[in-house]
Amino acid sequence: MKSNLFIILLVLLTACSESIKPVDKAVENQILYIGNGTEPQDLDPHIVTGVPESKVLMALLEGLVIRNPDGPTPLPGVAMNWEISNDGKTYTFNLRKDAAWSNGDSVTAFDFVYAWKRVLLPSLGSKYPDMLYDVVNAEEFNKGSITDFSKVGVKALDNSTLQVNLKNPAPYFLELLCHYTTRPVHKATIEAFGEIDTAGSQWTRPGNFVGNGPFTLDTWELNKVIIVKKNPTYWNNAVVKLNEIHFFPVDNASREDLMFRSGQLHVTSTVPPEKVESYKDKYPDNIQVDPFYGTYYYRFNTEKAPFDNKLVRQALSLALDRTLIVEKVTKGGQQEAFSFTPPDPNSYFPPTTLEFDPKKAKELLIKAGYSDSNPFPSVDLLYNTSEGHQKLAQAIQQMWKTALDIDITLTNTDWKVYLSRQSIGDFQIARAGWIGDYIDPKSFLDMMVTGRGNNQTGWSNEEYDNLLVAAANSTSQDQRFRKFYEAEKILIDEMPIIPIYTYTRIYMLHEDVQGWGNNLLDSRPYQFVYLENKE
């Protein structure tokens, strides 16, 4: 009797299978379904820091310039065009007159001044104010040494003209302006729900949120979905083909994979690592393996033995077979790293190398004073819990044992503990990864300056610091890069960090998605994306 019931149930279920594949109806309705990783903490561009938040904000807010889906040079956004002074320190932006907020108000230069003041206000507690530190007095204002914002180098000359003064020429500045922290916010909305520096007010809720992007915030159900709909007041509305985008907070890679395979998603945020190989055969048209502007590396704590000795650090790097790692362990199309800054196909290729030479490694270790009579101590390798990090750590543990006969203990902790231990220096070697916020060597090399928050190795080199200052004051991109090359050489020689490989972005993309583009930062504006069945 039970089995009969079961069969009836199955028949009933099969009969209602029509409506379960959202992807099938999506082309007709132009609705894009995106798997977006963890639930966004908030949608206030001056408070958030994560990638999932940035993906939603890309739809809701537009800055002076917008990311180019196919390359590094930004496209005009709210700014129609701009002039840059000969010394590279003054930018004058001419804003388009038809740029509008979703409630009909015009977007003006004053909106940008207000937004930049807000993000730099120390009382707001933004974690990304350094995006604007190239602007005159921005850092001083943010750190509280000046309190008069009119001294900061950003001014609205009139409603449609914004002038920005920089401390030093910054060829990457336009690219910085693609980042969401520099986008405008609607003053009246923010101040309807609090003060300029009230964090966590209700202004970001659907119904309250006023933005100037191609889409508006329609629905936000925590842990369920964020829905954005086409914005009728957007200045470039004519090119926007999508009607809606649904962002799903899927933090579980297996479930996201199932959702893609069962037609609930067009795009995923990742692919479960164990499936990457088989999907290259099974779904060759869907799996995307894109180069990504990031480096996977290990950090040393250079303040404690044995890693206070440069020779030891160099030895450990020489004993790493990076080719073997990317081909047999990570297997995600990554490239071996030969420097800290990932190569930028348009210009930056530092003349550094990271060799694999176990014999030389052994010699260096002996030269550092370790031998049979003075054996190398057992050291700890810290990483945050993840299958991918674990596999790599085990492989490297083995390589170091084989080449150098040293013992490494692997310790994995959860994300917060991992961060906390590094920030207080409670580690010997720690796994790390860094994705550049903009495509320029500064976004990597700046990190290793003495005392910087993300340095965390205790390494300090005056010549390196000076080279970076010199780069900032250079008058040409060529000269900048030459200074950076020298700094990179010092970094690779001193080895406070061991670069291992350059990241790739691996995710699934449905064949109906067009205009998706390909750029090193995996950041694309949705006005160029649409759905079409190209059979």
Add this chain to the structure above:
Amino acid sequence: MVHSAPGGPFDEDKAVSPEVMEKLNERYNLNAPLIEQYTDYLGGVAIGDFGPSFRYPSRTVSELIFTGLPITFELAVYSIMFALLLGIGTGIISALKKNTYLDYIPMTTAMVGICVPSIILGPLLTLIFGIWLEVLPVSGWGDLAGDKILPTITLGTAYAAYCARLTRGGMLEVLNQDFIRTARAKGLSETRVVLVHALKGGLTPVIAFLGPAMAGLLAGSFVVETIFGIPGLGRFYVEAAFNRDYTMILGSSIFFSCLIIGLNLVSDLIAAAINPKLR
């Protein structure tokens, strides 16, 4: 205790300047001595204010709890209904057809149901019905037709199995008693004997089981909600622990404790109502 776990709610990959960290800690009063934070918090709880979530700056803990609660509640209710219907029905049949195939097969399946954890059953059912047969959605709750079926079955199966075994046991115990033989002798239909007289006694162990079962269901909902992407309270709770969202952890723990105590009380009262022996 949560404060003693390393890592704070504002630790992020991108390091923040000490000034900003100071501002954040000040805003949430994290620099005050622990005892002061504790008494402040208790004061708030007394008037129903669990404070802001550290993880979601524009939301309060109460808001998060009451957003997730109806969904978890719905999942729990469907699961318990599924468990009772399937379990009691199967238990009755097994008891009546004792020691035949109609007894052995359900009871063995019940053992399997108890032993297979939801973290295996869920993905397995999803694979079969979602990917291979393509008849049910693999994720969500209330968005796509039929998306409540698999989570309900995943969560309820182990409890259905327990109910089946308990019902069978309880029924068997009662079916041997004098008053049943009397009822049959009096000429009452078998259906009446079973459903009216025997079942009451047979249900006693099931009712007693329901209290702890609800507690187990709430805990089980954490796993099922994560597997199926259900935006319930369980998922918020688990995430809060990983995110060191202190206020959310505290608020949810208090809430769950009250809920479990309350449910156990209700279960005891119902059991007493059904079985005079317990009063």
